[in-house]
Amino acid sequence: MFESLSEKIKGALNKIARAGHIDKPVVDQLIEEIKRALLSGDVNVALVEEFGKNIEKKAFEKIAPGMTRKEHILKLIYEELTNIMGAEKPVISLKPKKILLCGLFGSGKTTTASRLAKYYKKQGLRCAVVCCDTVRPAAYEQLEQLAKKVDVQFYGEKGEKDPAALIVRALKKIKADVIIVDSSGRDALDKELINEIASINSVLKPDERILVIPADIGQAAKEQADAFHKALDISDVIVTKMDATAKGGGALTACYATGAKIKFVTLGETPDDMEVYDPKKFVIRLVGMPDIETIVEKAKAAGLEEKAKKIMKADFDLNDFYEQMAGIGQVGSFSGIAGMLGLGNKIPKEMLDQQQEKSKKWKFMLDSMTQEEKQNPDVMEQSRIKRIAKGSGTSETEIRELLSNYHKTKKMSKQLGLSKMRQGDMAKLLRRGGIKF
Ligand SMILES: Nc1nc2c(ncn2[C@@H]2O[C@H](COP(=O)(O)OP(=O)(O)OP(=O)(O)O)[C@@H](O)[C@H]2O)c(=O)[nH]1
Ligand SMILES: [Mg+2]
Structure with missing residues (x-):
């Protein structure tokens, strides 16, 4: 690849x-x-x-x-x-739906119709593919054979030239959760193609309008995605032939840069050669380092350790305090730090729930403070407290409570830093310190 x-x-x-x-x-x-x-x-x-x-x-x-x-x-x-x-990574909805595939000549629409059918069938949904390519003579047989191969329903009408009329009859006949409609391609996105897809669109009313783009056009994918999007309100993109070109990175970045959601990529000619596009997995393959995620995790953990040290040294201002408290209960924040200190699950759940509520108000208060006040809360006196209460729509008592919690936590952190903590001590300390959550 x-x-x-x-x-x-x-x-x-x-x-x-x-x-x-x-x-x-x-x-x-x-x-x-x-x-x-x-x-x-x-x-x-x-x-x-x-x-x-x-x-x-x-x-x-x-x-x-x-x-x-x-x-x-x-x-x-x-x-x-x-x-x-x-x-x-995109989210693939498994709700019943109608999908319309469009794209230029040879982009991979018909093969992709069978791949999508196989994908959704594997997820337990009943699928049908519809041949709405009324231009190319062999299109009917190609999709019929592919449908047989992946064992899903097929609908087509040999000789019918009006795709919209065909769709009306197809919708009456087909009983399936996912209906995938294959359309005909053209050399360029011209009036003829736009009109044809617009007419299919108006009777089919698809939930997803997917543009199929071959990766071998590289960054030219941007123009194509833009043009189709303007004309037909494309909802997603599938990038095909990733296996057959060195320009795949160019096509993917170009599509993404247009704001298009890349749902799947295809990597070969068989109905199995398709996968959900996962940028992270893709980059891991690109850099050839399966352990790169471990490094990223390690970096996150190191960041947490840094924060924990800051707390243990009681070296934090109101910003840090808010950040810790607001994050209580969320992975990777305060509970993460508590976890690293071996105290993770010792903070009572009610405490965490109440704290989440309270921290919303604290956010308003902090937004009404000056940088100096946040970095050095000791400057806070009556007139400042009054101003902040007014600005944040809270009461002076609530602001005093925030300040009091901050000072108590700082004091407690000093103790934390000085003594070797045993499991459970943190929760005891919180309670003993009279910190109201
Ligand atoms: N290597 C490779 N070939 C692919 C891939 N997807 C499709 N193809 C091939 O590309 C050719 C065109 O595929 P089709 O599915 O017929 O394309 P289409 O968009 O329906 O073409 P028209 O109906 O003519 O517009 C076929 O030979 C496919 O086997 C892929 O991911 N990798
Ligand atoms: Mg086709």
Whole structure:
């Protein structure tokens, strides 16, 4: 699968893995090599430049304890690549639906119709494919055979020239959860194609209008996606032939840059060669490092440890305090820190629930404070408290309560930092300290 791009990126990363000392020239060279690899994969120049700049900016920033510089840089590359490749995995709805496939000649619509049918069938849904390609003579047989192969219903009318009339009859006849309609292709998105799809659209009323784009057109996918979107209000994109080109990265980044949601990619000619497009998994394959996620997890954990240390040293301002308290109960925040201290599940659930409510109000209060007040809450006196209460729509008592909690937590944190905590001590301390949650 677009091996040449992957090989080049892996080559660059191997060099850094072998390097004894990571300094600016080493990183600059790495960035250059990856940029070159992306450009050869037909990724847009502006995107590639931005990718390079982001890595350059962050490569020598302070790293979390426990991380090495190499790991930090690998993590950056993984994150930045994921950002340009689509960031999030799409959600595939399993509700009954009607799908219309469209695209230019030979993009892979008909084969993809059978792949989608197979995919949804595997999820337990009854599927049917409809041949609405009334232009190409062999289209009927092609889809009929594919439907047989994946064992789903097929509907078509040989000789019918009006796709809209065909759809009306098809909808009456077919009993299925998912109806997938294959349409005819054209050389270009011309008036004829737009009119035809618009007429199918008006009778079918599809839930999804999917554009099928072949990866081998590289970043030209952007123009195609834009044009189809303008004319036909495309809901999703499927990028086909990822196996057959070095330009796959270019096509994916280009589609994503238009705001199109890439749902699936196809990687071969059989009905099985399709998968949900998962940018993270894709980048892992690209960089050839299955353990990259472990590094990212490690970085997250190191970030938490840093926060925990800050708390133990009682070195935090109102911003940090709010961040911790607002996050109570959420993974990766206060409970995560408590977990690292071995106190994770010792904070009572009611306490957590109440805290979530309270922190909403605290957010308003903090928004009404000046930077100085947040960084140095000791400056807070009567007139400031009054102003903040007014600005945030809360009462002076509530603001005093926030300040009191902050000071108590700070005091408690000092104790925490000084003594070796045993499991359960945290909850006891919270209660003993009179912290109202
Ligand atoms: N290597 C590779 N070939 C593919 C892939 N998807 C489709 N093809 C091939 O591309 C060719 C065109 O596929 P079709 O599904 O017929 O494309 P279409 O969009 O229906 O074409 P028209 O109906 O003529 O517009 C066929 O030979 C497919 O086998 C893929 O993911 N990888
Ligand atoms: Mg076709």
